[in-house]
Amino acid sequence: MVHKxxxxxxxxxxxxxxxxxxxxxxxxxxxxxxxxxxxxxxxxGTGFFSIPASKRVKKVFALDIQQEMLEILGDKIKKxxxxxxxxxxxxxxxxxxxxxxxxxxxxxxxxxxxxxxFSLLKEVKRVLTTNGRLAIIDWKKMEMDFGPPFEERLSEKxxxxxxxxxxxxxxxxxxxxxxxxxxxxx
Numbered sequence: 001m002v003h004k005x006x007x008x009x010x011x012x013x014x015x016x017x018x019x020x021x022x023x024x025x026x027x028x029x030x031x032x033x034x035x036x037x038x039x040x041x042x043x044x045g046t047g048f049f050s051i052p053a054s055k056r057v058k059k060v061f062a063l064d065i066q067q068e069m070l071e072i073l074g075d076k077i078k079k080x081x082x083x084x085x086x087x088x089x090x091x092x093x094x095x096x097x098x099x100x101x102x103x104x105x106x107x108x109x110x111x112x113x114x115x116x117x118f119s120l121l122k123e124v125k126r127v128l129t130t131n132g133r134l135a136i137i138d139w140k141k142m143e144m145d146f147g148p149p150f151e152e153r154l155s156e157k158x159x160x161x162x163x164x165x166x167x168x169x170x171x172x173x174x175x176x177x178x179x180x181x182x183x184x185x186x
Contacts, residue, residue: 021177022108022137024052030174030182031135033057037103040127042095043110047073047085053106054085061097063090093119097127108137109147109180112154121166134168134185137176144179156181 028049033039033056041050044062046069054060062085064070070087077085088096093116105124114120124134139147141155154162160170160183168185176182 018048022048022180023177024049027108027137027176027182028052028056031104031106031133031184033104038101040095040097040102040105042090042105042107042124043113044073044087045069047076049106049108050085051076051080051082054082057103058084060085061102062087063095063097065090065092092116093123095120095123095127099126100129100132102127102132103129104133104135106135106137109139111136111138111159112148112152117162118166121163121168125167131186133171134163136163136183136185137180138183140179140181142179147179156183159183 033053035056035058037057038059038061039053039057040061040063041053042063044050044064047062050060050062050073062070062073064073064087067089070089073085073087076082077087090096092114105128111117128134136159138159139153141150141153143150147153156173163170163183163185171184171186174182
C-alpha cells in the first residue's frame with residue numbers, strides 16, 4: 001500500500017521553508033491562469049496552491065480526502081475572507097464535480113500516492129473542459145532526506161507514460177523547484 005501524507009503533519013505544508021523550494025507563485029505563473037478559469041486543486045492539503053491560485057481564477061475547487069486538511073483550509077479561507085474557494089471532501093478515485101466543470105486540474109505531490117492512477121485519470125478527463133489541462137507536480141526520482149521514500153517516487157517519464165496510456169497528451173515539462181517537476185497535459 002502506498003503511504004499517504006499524514007494530516008497530523010499538516011504544519012509541514014505551511015512551513016515557510018517549503019515555499020523556498022516549491023514556490024507556489026512561480027508555479028502558478030507557469031500554469032498561465034486567467035480570471036475566467038475554474039481550477040481544481042486535487043489533494044489541496046492546507047491550501048498551499050489553492051489560496052494563491054484563488055487570486056488569479058474565477059473559482060477554486062479545493063479537494064482532499066482528509067477532512068482535517070479541509071478544516072485547516074476552511075479556517076484560512078475565513079481568516080483571509082476568500083470567497084471563491086470551495087473546500088470539498090473527496091474520495092481517492094472519484095472526483096465529486098460535474099462533467100466538464102474544470103479548466104485546469106492541479107495535483108501537487110499527490111500522484112505518487114494514488115493507489116489507482118487509472119481510475120483517477122478517468123475522473124480527471126470527465127471533469128476537465130474540452131480544452132482543459134492537467135498539471136502534475138511531483139517529487140523527482142532521487143534519494144533525499146525528506147519527501148516520500150525513493151521507491152514510491154515516479155520519474156517524469158513514468159508519469160508521462162501513465163498519462164499517455166490514459167488518453168492525455170503531454171504538453172510540457174518544467175522544474176517546479178530543485179526537488180519537484182511540473183508536467184502539463186491536455
